[in-house]
Amino acid sequence: GAGVSQSPSNKVTEKGKDVELRCDPISGHTALYWYRQSLGQGLEFLIYFQGNSAPDKSGLPSDRFSAERTGGSVSTLTIQRTQQEDSAVYLCASSFWNQALDGYTFGSGTRLTVV
Amino acid sequence: DAKTTQPNSMESNEEEPVHLPCNHSTISGTDYIHWYRQLPSQGPEYVIHGLTSNVNNRMASLAIAEDRKSSTLILHRATLRDAAVYYCILLNSGGSNYKLTFGKGTLLTVNP
Numbered sequence: 001g002a003g004v005s006q007s008p009s010n011k012v013t014e015k016g017k018d019v020e021l022r023c024d025p026i027s028g029h030t031a032l033y034w035y036r037q038s039l040g041q042g043l044e045f046l047i048y049f050q051g052n053s054a055p056d057k058s059g060l061p062s063d064r065f066s067a068e069r070t071g072g073s074v075s076t077l078t079i080q081r082t083q084q085e086d087s088a089v090y091l092c093a094s095s096f097w098n099q100a101l102d103g104y105t106f107g108s109g110t111r112l113t114v115v
Numbered sequence: 116d117a118k119t120t121q122p123n124s125m126e127s128n129e130e131e132p133v134h135l136p137c138n139h140s141t142i143s144g145t146d147y148i149h150w151y152r153q154l155p156s157q158g159p160e161y162v163i164h165g166l167t168s169n170v171n172n173r174m175a176s177l178a179i180a181e182d183r184k185s186s187t188l189i190l191h192r193a194t195l196r197d198a199a200v201y202y203c204i205l206l207n208s209g210g211s212n213y214k215l216t217f218g219k220g221t222l223l224t225v226n227p
Contacts, residue, residue, distance in 0.1 A: 033215070043159065043217040050213075091158045099213055100147040100206035106158035 002026070004107035006092050012113045013082055021077040021110045025094030032075050033095075033104065034067055038088040046090075049075065051097070082114045119203045124222040127193045135188040135221055137203030142183050145209045150177065150188050151217075152199040159202070159217070162188065198225045 005024040013019050025032050034046040045059040049069045060066070064082075069075040079086055089111050093104040120138040127133040139148065150162040163170055163177045165186075170177040176189040190197055202220040206213065 031213075035215075042219065043215075045214050045216065048214065056214075089158075093159075093215070098208055098210075099215075100145075100149075100164075100208040103149060103161040103164055104151075104159075104215055105161060109158050 004092055004094050004105050006090075006107035006110050008110060009108065010111045010113075012115060015084060015114055016081055018078065018080045019082055019112065021079075021090050021112070023075045023077070023092030023094075023107060025073065025075070025092070026105055027073075028096070029094035029105075030072065030097045031095045031099055032069060033093045034075070034077050035091045035093065036088040037091060037109075043091070046077070079112075082112075084114045087112055087114045119205060119218065121201070121203055121218070121221045123219060124224065126224045126226065127190075128226050129195060130192050133190040133193045133197070133223065133225075135190075135201050135203075135223065136185065137187070138185045139203070139205055140184045142205060143207065146205040146207050148177065148179060148183075148186050149204045149206050149215075150175070151202045151204065151215070152197075153202070153220075154196075154199045159215075162201070164206075193223075193225045195225050195227060198223055 007022045030051045032049040035043045037043050047067045048056040064080045067077045089109040091109045093106045095104045096102045147164050149164040151159045153159045163175050165177045178187045200220040200222050202217050
């Protein structure tokens with residue numbers, strides 16, 4: 001497709017369950033980012049992938065959060081033992097190698113609600 | 116990291132031009148000036164970016180001061196759909212700052 005695709009668009013889960021969120025970046029984009037946005041709050045950086053380099057995980061809030069990117073394309077963000085404070089919109093973005101030159105494209109996000 | 120400063124909010128009338136300012140006095144020579152916006156209940160959307168020269172695209176224009184310490188995003192004719200939070204962000208082409216770090220941005224209200 002032409003844009004960044006995220007699935008599911010909405011996810012309701014019970015506290016303590018694990019969830020997986022998926023991101024399909026734009027074809028040819030080597031850089032991929034995950035952000036999250038809690039209700040009424042700003043965007044919070046979570047993790048960054050660039051080609052085959054080691055990811056920048058400095059934004060992950062706890063060890064319950066992990067992400068992987070297979071084959072340099074699709075990425076999955078996994079949250080284990082979800083807590084109510086994990087409720088947020090999780091946004092994925094991708095860009096060409098030098099994002100300063102091209103900018104990011106964001107997906108529509110996954111709205112996660114932990115009940 | 117070089118920081119940006121924007122007004123918290125601005126108001127405009129429909130079909131009038133809007134000039135959204137951004138100060139970045141500590142900008143480095145390899146920092147690109149990026150603008151994004153976030154419409155209500157949507158993910159951020161790229162608007163425009165530039166280095167030194169003024170830039171135009173179908174969405175907006177970007178005017179960059181000669182000393183690069185400030186820039187202005189120009190919406191030539193505001194529509195109700197332009198009501199959003201606008202973010203001015205610096206990204207370094209040398210890779211020293213690749214994260215889109217969103218500040219509070221400017222909340223633009225467009226009156227019919």
